[in-house]
Amino acid sequence: MTNSEGRVQRSGSATRRHIAKFALAAMATTSLISTSVYAQAVDLSKWSPEYVKSIAGTKDFDAAKDCGAVVPNDYAGNVSYWYTGPFEADPQIAHDQDKAFWDAFHAAYPNIKTDVQSITYNELLDKFRTALLGNSAPMVIRLQILGGVEFAAKGYLNPVKPEDYGFTAADFWPGALKSVTYDNTLYGLPTNNETMAFIWNAKVFKDAGLDPEAAPKTWDDVVAYSKQIHDKLGISGYGLVAKQNAGNTPFRFMPQLWAYGGGSLDETAASPTYKSVEINNAGSKAALQAAYQMYAVDKSVPVSALTNTQAENQAPFIAGQLGMMIAHPAEYAKMLDLASKATGADKATADAVVENMRYGLMPTGPDGKRAVVFGGSNIHVVKPEFVDGGKVDEQAVRALICMWDSPEWSTRLAWVGSNPGNINGFLTTSMKQRLDTIKFLDVTTSMLPNGIPFPVLPESPEIMNIVVPDMLQNALTGNMTVDQATEDAAKKIETIIAGGGGGI
Amino acid sequence: MYTSRFDYLYVAPALLVMLIVIAYPVYYTIELSFYKTPASLSLADKTFTGLDNYSTVLTSAIFWKVTWQTIIWTVLSTLFSFLLGLGAALALHRAFIGRALLRGLLLIPWVVSAVAASYVWKWLYHSDFGAIGALLNAVGLTKGPVNFIDNSTTSLYALIVVNVWKEFSFAMIMLMAGLQTVPESLLRAAQVDGASAWQRFWHVTMPQLQGVSTVTVLLLVVQNFNSFIIPFIMTGGGPVGSTQIWITHIYELAFLRQNWGVGAAYAVLLFLIMMVLGYFYVRALTRGDDKRAGA
Structure with a gap:
């Protein structure tokens, strides 16, 4: 004989059942009381x-x-x-x-x-x-x-x-x-x-003729600021990250995609169903086009973006060679740590960067939508x-x-x-x-x-860490057009959520 | 040859450990390769699909692209590691001042951790701040950032250079050992007969190195087929899959996409190739054993 857990029932189980019932009743009572413990x-x-x-x-x-x-x-x-x-x-x-x-x-x-x-x-x-x-x-x-x-x-x-x-x-x-x-x-x-936020180097902004105390308001501003920084100072403007098989990539690209009105599925909806694929909608395409503009046309982001994770952006940022990037709340502490380890002239540069480091809200999309993972x-x-x-x-x-x-x-x-x-x-x-x-x-x-949050699906890591970076790389390298890259990603996501498995 | 029942007892613990840590995982991988394993189901709920996973792998365009890249990776890595190793071994075979120091220095790439080496090379190659690009710019060979690993055309070859750097010392050690076995008398006789340096190398030294060369090449091929760390750390298989090779693709399918069944089928195919290579390796190692046993 087995009980509800599929285990052999031992003698004395009737008594235990009574105790369990009593305990359940007691727990129900206490839980009702406890719901008011923390009034909103x-x-x-x-x-x-x-x-x-x-x-x-x-x-x-x-x-x-x-x-x-x-x-x-x-x-x-x-x-x-x-x-x-x-x-x-x-x-x-x-x-x-x-x-x-x-x-x-x-x-x-x-x-x-x-x-x-x-x-x-x-x-x-x-x-x-x-x-x-x-x-x-x-x-x-x-x-x-x-x-x-x-x-x-x-x-x-x-x-x-x-x-x-x-x-x-x-x-x-x-x-x-x-x-x-x-x-x-x-x-x-x-x-x-x-949630992450947007950080920038106020001195780089000032030297490039931008308002040093104001973050770019929109993602279109980010594209424009990045170009201005690159053209005027010869350094990378925005710290784009697009490595394949890397979690850092979706954490930095999806906020941009969502702000433009895109999505991988319908994760931005109040009650998402995770059934409709949105990686190829107009918003997603606009976001990818903006990334393409910075990487392939303006060349205002690191060439190494295709193999960079966030860790590779930290060194150029602390060296004053990168204008802005998306960063974790702990990034400031990380920069302090890097500055403390610098020596000689590097130390002066690093200290100046820390001094000029600013945190701001994430830029919005064209319709004022602000998003972050x-x-x-x-x-x-x-x-x-x-x-x-x-x-x-x-x-x-x-x-x-x-x-x-x-x-x-x-x-x-x-x-x-x-x-x-x-x-x-x-x-x-x-x-x-x-x-x-x-x-x-x-x-x-x-x-x-x-x-x-990313789509709450068991396939989510596959979509975010592989399909999204693949889409970015296909577009940024010119392997596909923006349209082709988003359509290709949409097909892959459809296959994955249909249970077909991807990658082969 | 069988001599005593107790012999089996002596090897039993080792056999048992091998059964647990080698035979069972191999068996389980083969079993898994016949099942569909969606990410939303636990492995206990996997569904039998026969040879579907093998068919999926073998009929996939990506598989053949990755296979071609694996062949390029393996052949070029093995070839250049062997040639560089041979050159270094020949150079170090002759006595000169500082030989021991140079031998030690040349061994460094082999003893350095592959993970550390991958990160160091990633920065050397770095498209924006890499030392190699800066050097090329400084001597006027290039202008602006040099794109080694962020370019789908050059990335695989850039990684092969790293791999060759990492493993040529292994070939060097093997071939240095082989060179010790070349009879000095044969080389002297050839010299007396008027053979040039190249003729002595090609007709005397190389035939004597045939055995160790075969073993070295086979070991390098096996190592390169299974080489995971350098491509995974340096590029993650990108850009656009240009540095994806079998072993990194298997890892991606199984562990990142949780497509265990297809990953297992893929791994079984790699295992079969390894078995074939293993057969030739053992044959190369035991060449002449029967003759010696008969004598």
């Missing part, structure tokens, strides 16, 4: 750098107490968890916040035993895939924003409801929830979210049959997720390069400290409402 206090319609600064530090939360309403603080159990924690290269503050979280969790839930593994970003997916095949996965895992869709599609993850963890849907960015919804089912909760991570619960030991301690899992995603910890655990997945985190004192100490954080943070 953030007005997304007012979102701007000034608004972000004005609300920071206005409210404090007690995660241990709030989560105690979801799972009693004296609950005894165990939970296993995999995530990408801080590693050697990360700043000390990331290590400190990570340690502080686990200390706080063990203080709040002294009877929950934790089995935690911090696994590098590059290894996490493969290790998780392998563990799932061997039914030895952890109960909870945190994956990068679209990392979970593959596992949701394959049936490895449990559907979740924010209310079960003491939250409501309003506690998260709509874009973030969209990124963790597959087949109309929520299969995880956002833990942290970030919605990044971050989500936390997921694995189905018991794939977990080491065959059981998931749901209460312990709830306690962990409630604490991790609480306003306070969601902010502190994303200290260096991201933002709280729980919107209420923007109200905390920790957020205020971050804004006070991390330059340009207010600007990069204010791009969040414009964030669009």
Whole structure:
């Protein structure tokens, strides 16, 4: 005889069933109570750098107490968890916040035993895939924003409801929830979210006769500014990135494509179906034409764009040889780091670049549409049959997720390069400290409402990391015209989403 | 020849490990090659499609384009690595001051990590700030950025240069060892008979190097067929697929597109070619063994 998990039922299961029913009822009650733990206090319609600064530090939360309403603080159990924690290269503050979280969790839930593994970003997916095949996965895992869709599609993850963890849907960015919804089912909760912004070198702008304190307003301006910088100074204007098989490429090209009204599928729609291919629409073609103009006609971007990732743009930027580029919130810290390592005349140049570094909002399309890729991570619960030991301690899992995603910890655990997945985190004192100490954080943070997640499909990495760069390269090298390149990409995407597989 | 049952016991642990780490993955890859594995399904839900994946691979235009690039990559890399290695081995075979130092220096490319070498060469070739382009500009051979790896016509050849630089030392070591076995008496006899330097090399040295040359070439061919790091790091297979070779294409299909079934079929084809090369390698290594055993 087997139970619902396909495992042999042991004696005493009737009693356990009663306990389980009682526990379920108790959990339902607590979850109803807990939905009101974080009343919505953030007005997304007012979102701007000034608004972000004005609300920071206005409210404090007690995660241990709030989560105690979801799972009693004296609950005894165990939970296993995999995530990408801080590693050697990360700043000390990331290590400190990570340690502080686990200390706080063990203080709040002294009877929950934790089995935690911090696994590098590059290894996490493969290790998780392998563990799932061997039914030895952890109960909870945190994956990068679209990392979970593959596992949701394959049936490895449990559907979740924010209310079960003491939250409501309003506690998260709509874009973030969209990124963790597959087949109309929520299969995880956002833990942290970030968007990129536009950076430029004010001195380069000034020397080229541009307003040094103003970012280009539109993508057409970017094309014009790039040409002006190149023609006047002989350096590259915009840091185009178009390497094949590289994730950096879609993160930098898709915002431009979306701004012009394009898309790979209908990911920009409020309720995307991911069935209609839009890579060959007028907006997508206009965006590709703009990239072609910069690379092949004006020659105002690096020739090496076809083999460049963002890492290859950092050196010319810090050397004052590149005018502008799309960058991560942590780019400023990276530039500071590069400047600190420079010596002699290079040091003076690098320091001047850091001094002249400016962050601004992403340019808009011709119709005023502003877009950026919605990044971050989500936390997921694995189905018991794939977990080491065959059981998931749901209460312990709830306690962990409630604490991790609480306003306070969601902010502190994303200290260096991201933002709280729980919107209420923007109200905390920790957020205020971050804004006070991390330059340009207010600007990069204010791009969040414009964030669009890549299509939530298991085939998304293939479309974004291979088909989109292929399309760019076909057009930029003149291997195809812009029209041909977009039509070719459209056919490839159609084949991929029809289940035909691409690349051969 | 069978002598004792205990012999099997002695090799059993090694055999067991080989079964687990070699035989099973080979078996699983072959099995997977007969299944369709969409990204949206777990491997447990794969569907049997017979030889469809093989047909997909062999009838694809991209496959034949990549195959042609793989042949160019393998043949040119092997040829130039061997010739350069042979030249270096002949030069270092003669005694001169600083020979040991030069031998050590020439070994550097071989001992350097392929990943590190790829990044260094990527910057050397860099189309905007590369040292090679700057040098060519400085001596007046070119004007403006020199496009080595961002150009679909030159990228494969640019990568072959890197590959040859990386592996010619291997050929050099092998051939230096082979040169030690060339009898000095034969070379002297040829010299006494009035043979020129070229005639001594072609008629005395090269025939003596035939065995080691065959093994070296076979090892280089196998290595080049499987050479992944340089093209993947330097160009990611681009621009427009111009540096895609079999092994990088298999990786893309299996791991980046999660098209495991087709990737497995592709890998099986590569495996068959490797087996053929392996057969010739073993034959070259064991040439004369039977004769010696008979004697």
